Amino acid sequence: MSDVFAEIDELRQSLPNRTRLRDEGVLKDLVRRLEARPVLRRLPAVEALLEDLRGFTPGSRMESTKKYINSRRDHHVFSLFDASYFPSLSLDWLTYETLPTDPHLAEQYASNTLPVNVVGRTRGFASRVVVALFPENHLDGIQEPDDVIFYFIDKFVERHQRITRLMLDEVMAPGSFPLIQQTSETRIEQAATWWVRLHEYHHRHGDMPIPEFLSAKKSKPLAGLEELRVDVSGMLTCLDDEQLPRQEAQAAFEFILAERLLRYAVEGIPRPNYDAVASQLLFNYLVEHEGIRLHENRIVLLPGLTCVLRDFLGTIKRIEAGIHHRPLEAVREELLAFTNRYTDYDPVARDYRHIPYFAQIKQRLGV
Numbered sequence: 001m002s003d004v005f006a007e008i009d010e011l012r013q014s015l016p017n018r019t020r021l022r023d024e025g026v027l028k029d030l031v032r033r034l035e036a037r038p039v040l041r042r043l044p045a046v047e048a049l050l051e052d053l054r055g056f057t058p059g060s061r062m063e064s065t066k067k068y069i070n071s072r073r074d075h076h077v078f079s080l081f082d083a084s085y086f087p088s089l090s091l092d093w094l095t096y097e098t099l100p101t102d103p104h105l106a107e108q109y110a111s112n113t114l115p116v117n118v119v120g121r122t123r124g125f126a127s128r129v130v131v132a133l134f135p136e137n138h139l140d141g142i143q144e145p146d147d148v149i150f151y152f153i154d155k156f157v158e159r160h161q162r163i164t165r166l167m168l169d170e171v172m173a174p175g176s177f178p179l180i181q182q183t184s185e186t187r188i189e190q191a192a193t194w195w196v197r198l199h200e201y202h203h204r205h206g207d208m209p210i211p212e213f214l215s216a217k218k219s220k221p222l223a224g225l226e227e228l229r230v231d232v233s234g235m236l237t238c239l240d241d242e243q244l245p246r247q248e249a250q251a252a253f254e255f256i257l258a259e260r261l262l263r264y265a266v267e268g269i270p271r272p273n274y275d276a277v278a279s280q281l282l283f284n285y286l287v288e289h290e291g292i293r294l295h296e297n298r299i300v301l302l303p304g305l306t307c308v309l310r311d312f313l314g315t316i317k318r319i320e321a322g323i324h325h326r327p328l329e330a331v332r333e334e335l336l337a338f339t340n341r342y343t344d345y346d347p348v349a350r351d352y353r354h355i356p357y358f359a360q361i362k363q364r365l366g367v
Contacts, residue, residue: 001095001120002120003039004039004040004043004093005093005120005121005122007037007039007040008040008078008091008092008093008122009122009123011030011033011034011037011091012090012091012092012122012123012124014029014033015030015090015091018082018084018087021080021082021090021139022056022058022082022139027053027056030053030080030091031050031053031054034046034049034050034053035050043078044068044073044074044076045068045074045076045077045078045093046078047064048064048065048067048068048078049062049064049065049078049079049080051064051065052064052065053080056139056140060140061140061142061144062079062138062139062140062142065078065079065138066135066138066144066147069147069148070146070147070148072098072114072148075095075096075097075098075116075119076093076094076095077093077094077095077096077133077150078092078093078094079091079092079138079139080138080139081124081137081138081139082137082138082139082141083134083136083137085129086124086127086129086130086137088123088124088125088126088127088129088130089124089125089127089130089137090124091122091124092121092122092123092124092125093120093121093122093125094118094120094121094122094125094133094150095118095119095120095121096116096117096118096119096150096152097116097117097119098114098115098116099115099116099117099153099189099193101115101193101194101197102194102244102245102248104241104243104244105194105197105198105244106197108241108243109197109198109201109237110201111149111197111200111201111204112145112146112147112148112149112200113149113151113196113197113199113200113201114148114149114150114151115151115153115192115193115196115197116150116151116152116153117152117153117154118152118154118155125152128155128159130152130155131151131152131155131156131159132149132150132151132152132196133149133150133152134149134150135147135148135149143211149200151192151196153189153192153193153196154189156192156195156196157185157188157189157192159263160188160192160255160259160263161185161188162367163263163266163267163367164258164259164262164263165181166365166367167258167262167263167266167361167365167367168180168181168258168262169181170361170364170365171262171298171299171361172262172298172299172301173295173298173299173300173301176299176300176301177254177257177258178254179247179250179251179254180251180254180255180258183251187251188255190248190251190252191248191251191252191254191255191256192255194234194238194248194249194252194255195231195234195252195255195256195259198230198233198234198237198238198252198256199230199231199234201234202229202230202231202233202234202237203226203230206229206233206317206320207317207320207321207323207324208320208323208331210226213323216328216332219336220272220273220274220277220351220352221274221277221336221339221340221343221345221352222332222335222336222339223274224274224275224276224277224278224281224339225278225281225316225335225338225339227274227275227278228260228278228281228282229313229316231256231260231278232282232309232312232313233313234252234256235253235256235257235309236306236309236310236313238250238252238253238256239253239306260278260279260282261279261282261283261286261292261299262279264276264278264279265279265280265283265354265355265358265361266358266361266362266365266367270354270359271351272351272352272353272354276352276354277339277343277352279358280342280343280344280352280354280355281339281342281343282312283355283358284342284343284355285308285312285342286305286308288342289304289308289311289312290302290304290308291304291305291307291308291309292305294357315338316335316338319331319334319335319338320335322334
């Protein structure tokens with residue numbers, strides 16, 4: 001596959017920036033270039049993309065490409081991508097291997113999530129920020145219910161080892177996360193696989209699920225709140241579902257909490273993204289309601305943590321349940337007010353500020 005990757009990387013260099021990717025002339029030229037490559041043009045993944053590009057118009061779905069990918073026939077993904085939050089992606093190819101998961105987890109919390117490890121890739125997928133691939137990341141910008149959602153677990157593991165593990169050792173009170181603080185890479189891989197499955201499942205459940213209410217939750221604070229809603233739901237699932245193997249479930253709980261509370265809190269500095277806003281919200285809520293406390297500049301998990309997480313989720317559920325008898329805008333305003341109560345919004349800059357504690361941690365640890 002190395003020759004294929006090299007040819008794709010060569011072709012992608014000739015493509016314009018995202019603003020012109022949909023131009024008819026650009027697409028015709030790309031079709032011509034792909035057809036001129038005798039090895040590439042005979043590959044099934046390339047044939048599927050060529051079929052879509054020949055007749056592509058704005059608003060049309062990349063039917064052949066999506067069908068090929070959803071079939072998982074050979075673990076290859078090849079497409080023309082346009083994702084604002086994954087700017088490195090363009091004309092790119094990915095080869096992957098699937099990962100095992102607990103049968104009860106996969107059945108009870110079913111979704112189109114596919115946790116994988118990357119086996120080979122072109123340049124766009126090499127970017128650290130590309131940790132997932134969503135159907136709407138393709139040129140068509142469309143997601144259908146049956147479309148596969150990829151999560152690149154090897155990147156989750158690398159990120160955890162590089163950032164979160166250091167913070168566990170330096171920021172948390174000793175013994176806070178016993179199952180993931182001193183453990184094998186295999187267990188971290190398994191915990192990350194559980195996380196993404198539960199994450200996507202809970203996005204699609206509740207009174208205001210995604211993608212149905214995606215437009216209502218697309219602003220930074222409400223996107224952050226939605227991420228927190230689904231991850232707290234996932235944490236509590238790990239604690240409450242007794243049919244899940246206990247040690248694996250507890251490890252997944254620790255992993256999700258550590259990533260959400262610690263890593264996202266420093267990764268968005270200096271300009272908070274929606275994940276960083278979610279971490280601010282979680283940290284401040286847990287402090288105020290005595291789920292955690294700071295002692296000698298370290299975070300201590302308190303005995304009431306689980307109850308506080310349940311109260312947090314209950315509050316969000318109560319507000320979102322209002323969608324059945326209140327106007328959407330009224331529910332959005334209440335969700336926003338809840339988020340802003342526990343975050344630091346700067347009305348002059350019209351953006352969110354980071355918690356100074358985590359800014360100091362980032363500078364001290366160099367993460």
